[in-house]
Amino acid sequence: MGEEAWQLSNPLLGVAAIVATFLLFYVVGYISNRKSSSVSDLYVAGATVGPFTNGLAMASTYMSLATFLGITALILQLQVPFIMLWIQLILAIPLITIIYGTSLRRMGAFSPTHFVRERYGISASIIAALFMILVSIMYALGQMIGIALAFETVLGIPYLTGLIVGGLIIVGYITIGGMAGASNNAAIQMVIIALMFIIPLGAIMKAMGGSGWFFPPLLYADMVPAMLEAMPNFFDYQYSTKWYVSLIALTIGSLGLPHLAMRIYTASSLRSARSAMVWFAFVIGLVFSATYAMGFVGVYATETQGVVISQADADKLTIILNLVYNPEWVSALVIAAAISAGLSTLSGNLLAIGALLSQDIITTLKPNIPEKKRVRLGYAAIFTGGVVSILLAINPPAFLVVSILWAFGLAGVTIAPLILVGVWWKEANRFGAMASSVIGGALYIIVSPFVFPSVVMTGHSVTDGMGLSGAMLAIPISFILLIVVSYVTNRMPAFRSKLSTKADHELIERIHGWKEVNPARYNSTVGAAITVVFFTAIAIWAAMPWNM
Template identity: 80%
Template structure:
């Protein structure tokens, strides 16, 4: 089969399956959100979601269409040991819960920017919110691209047509459902994603002769000898150590700053429920992420040993192509339903985050006395407009849909994560440091990315630059340094320190950590701050060195 034939011969079958899933999601969304009467109802579902439902919803929100499409394309083309990338990504919700999620939940905040506003003031929160809107739009962009590509394969219709028609249908579903609908739907979608990814993969592995087909996430070892005979370099570490280290600031720290992930922690009915949800999240995510790596492995195996030819332009369709080649069409229809579910669950989180950022963190901050009904209406409008913008940006997509998603991770790690992490654990952090860290760090990250100034990049590796790895490795430590150093200096300048609310900030930090009293020595270590600056400086210098060092 060549690249021209990568579409279903009977698209009606796929349309019926997808239409049924859309009907289900619309019904669940409408029923779940029909009682929403406040911003808290819209954005955190009333904070009464159970552990299993929330754990599944967390995983579905994080899974994204990149699981079905973008990551497998990178494995196919770069043959990178992406299991290391998954290790970084799977740490997200556990680290959010441990480092700051429970603290912000105890505080009563329902978004990271809410914490930034209370901790650092209005200016810092608006700057952070504007960057987070960009992060959420870029993240949603990847989902829109994947959904359009999926429908292109399903129906054989032009990419642009599928993008606008189905993009608007999806945005409407998310706008109607709110967080309550998104959470209940995401739990359902996670079950669909897991079944429609892992079971067809098992059938593909059986078709190519793998003995471990009955548990695809891990049991593909018998295929390895044949793979190494045909492609001896598959498991090699093809990049220098710096590339692998750059995953930490770009993806691990980046994930800590993603607003739509943090919002999931605040939907839990209690702190205990949030911790339990974290366990379910890690389990289901690990299962499907392992299967994703296996799918990429099987794709490379098929091209190296089975004569399958996939062009660069079709790399994003690898999962669907493998099902078209090795499985009946009705299975491919179910896989497409799973892919759409993955995109929907993540888009829900992205667009709800945009709505919260615009209505709560920008408009409500500037106009605190705005009526609740008006603010709620603005939230719905913001959700819809955020989806519309992501559709328009997807008209000319990057080469790999995952690029825009991972680039968004890096920007979140630069502009949001340091303010929250340091703000929760170090009392001396103040608004001057926060503004400098978010504004300067964010601008630096954008400048060194290949999207704005193509000639100003830190490395010569186009794909990884586009993923934000090199930019985050420089900008994330710079952001930490600016936050700590500027805060430390301005706290000791009478003209500036007199404008700070140090006592209130100290009380806030003690309270969100569960203390009833205030002790000056808690969360106030100059040594810890100094070590963080020294380590960050070392990483920033390393980032400026040649890529091979």
């Protein structure tokens, strides 16, 4: 089968599926959010979301449109073994819950920036909020690209038209719905995503002759011999040890993603948040496994079935396979589900932007703003963030997933160290936090290929573009700066008057559930020294030449 323009021959099928899902989401969003009269209602749904709904919403928010379109493109074009990345990233919500989610929830925070403000002061929190807005926008960028591609396939319209039309419709939906609407819709979207990804994949495998079609996430093994005959190196670990270790950097980054942490705060209780974590891990593991299977099937189709997919169309792999092997109405449902995946993640991103701008920056600088005005500012910030992500998507990267993974890296450099060290080490202070975020963040941006293309870590476009090489260097340096600068300034008389050490110690004890302050608790110098030595070794290794 030769290369062709991939789109629905009957656009009305796609339009009908999309309109039906959008109507459902708008209605659910409006009903869920019609009573939102406070900031708590808007951003964390009044902390009333149950464990099953929250677990599905967590999975849906984390899933992103990259599950449908982005990751499968990298598997198709590069045979990147992203199953390893997913295994690590599936730990994100459990790690957030275990490492700091419980502690931060005791503060009644809307976002991790609230903790940064209480722990390190206003200046550090504004710096962190600005970086988190950039992280959320870059994450949202990937969703906008995918949504534009989906509309392009449905209607046969140019990419730019699909971006503007689809983007504005979705931004409107999110702005109307708030977090209550986003949570209920995200749970519905997760069901749609799972069904419309896994069931059509099974039909594709069956059409190809695979006997394991009834459980696609794992049972594609009978297709492996033909794949190895056509492409003997498909399962080879073609990258260096350093490349696989660098994936951990993105796992650390996931701990700093604001739209994931906000899901912990929507739970009705700590017990509910922990129960939601179990549902999250189960659902996301199922769909992530199917994502790798979809990538495998895509390569199988191109190598053994004569399907030709250009690099320009690689992001559409899931849709193309359905167009080739399934009835067109199935493809229409798959496209609607892909847009649902983008919707769920965009909801989390834009709500995080709204909270960061209105709560963590504007309200911090002007604390006497009335509640109603703060809510209106939140809506305006949500809409503005969506429009910015649309504008950035006009000239997209080669693979939509690149901007998403780069956002993981930036979060790991600028946010995660402040939270992880701040929760578990009392000596961390505002000077260390600001040095960590500003210097670490600047370094990560400089060595990326997006801002200064001539200054990169490895010269390998995939590794640099995904932020792996930059994150593996900048994240350790960020941790080192936070610990060393904090340790030194705590012992300098000129800075002691500016550091509220006693209040910081009381805060740490309180968020961990202790009623009395113990100076020796969460205050190990030896542990801090070991952490610095470890991260120094990692940074030196990252700076050495990369062998792919």
